[in-house]
Amino acid sequence: xxxxxxxxxxxxxxxxxxxxxxxxxxxxxxxxxxxxxxxxxxxxxxxxxxxxxxxxxxxxxxxxxxxxxxxxxxxxxxxxxxxxxxxxxxxxxxxxxxxxxxxxxxxxxxxxxxxxxxxxxxxxxxxxxxxxxxxxxxxxxxxxxxxxxxxxxxxxxxxxxxxxxxxxxxxxxxxxxxxxxxxx
Numbered sequence: 001x002x003x004x005x006x007x008x009x010x011x012x013x014x015x016x017x018x019x020x021x022x023x024x025x026x027x028x029x030x031x032x033x034x035x036x037x038x039x040x041x042x043x044x045x046x047x048x049x050x051x052x053x054x055x056x057x058x059x060x061x062x063x064x065x066x067x068x069x070x071x072x073x074x075x076x077x078x079x080x081x082x083x084x085x086x087x088x089x090x091x092x093x094x095x096x097x098x099x100x101x102x103x104x105x106x107x108x109x110x111x112x113x114x115x116x117x118x119x120x121x122x123x124x125x126x127x128x129x130x131x132x133x134x135x136x137x138x139x140x141x142x143x144x145x146x147x148x149x150x151x152x153x154x155x156x157x158x159x160x161x162x163x164x165x166x167x168x169x170x171x172x173x174x175x176x177x178x179x180x181x182x183x184x
Contacts, residue, residue, distance in 0.1 A: 004068030012059055023052050026069065029141055030076050036132040037080050039125060047083065051076040070147040073137070077151060123173040131166035138163055 004026065010018035027048055035044035054060065054075060062071055124132050130152070137148040149159045 002068050005062060008062055008068060019056055026072055030073060033073055033136055034076055034080050036136045037129055047076060047080040050079050066150045067147060070150045073151045119177055123170055126173055127169055130162055131169055134159060134162045135166050
């Protein structure tokens with residue numbers, strides 16, 4: 001049994017501190033995953049909070065058929081998509097205005113690493129939502145293809161194909177921007 005499942009069962013059993021620990025462990029990763037869906041950090045944070053509120057208030061049953069993290073991310077994804085459908089959300093904020101790139105650090109290497117991260121995030125934002133999600137879950141959250149398939153409600157084969165196409169699209173986008181990364 002993974003740590004998340006243990007904490008959730010403790011919370012269900014009456015240990016409120018277990019929910020605090022669950023939030024501490026999963027909030028950042030969940031919020032960044034949801035940002036890949038919404039393309040808006042503020043909305044992602046709101047949906048992350050909604051997800052944990054659902055856990056705390058409704059106490060849905062965790063069956064253990066998947067990892068707790070996969071189950072939690074699926075709840076977050078469903079909440080975000082439902083809310084976006086209701087809002088008919090369209091982002092009209094240009095990508096350039098979402099980032100404060102004015103980092104005044106003196107170390108050149110750190111600056112270059114930050115620039116590469118920014119270029120990568122900008123490039124990922126140009127990809128369609130499914131591509132962003134599969135890349136984020138696979139590489140940043142280090143989920144297996146099976147776990148990613150469970151979160152995104154797709155088959156393993158669909159995830160493999162989606163991941164292949166997403167990596168190609170990201171590579172093409174990065175190359176257009178002059179970014180070279182041998183790991184893609």
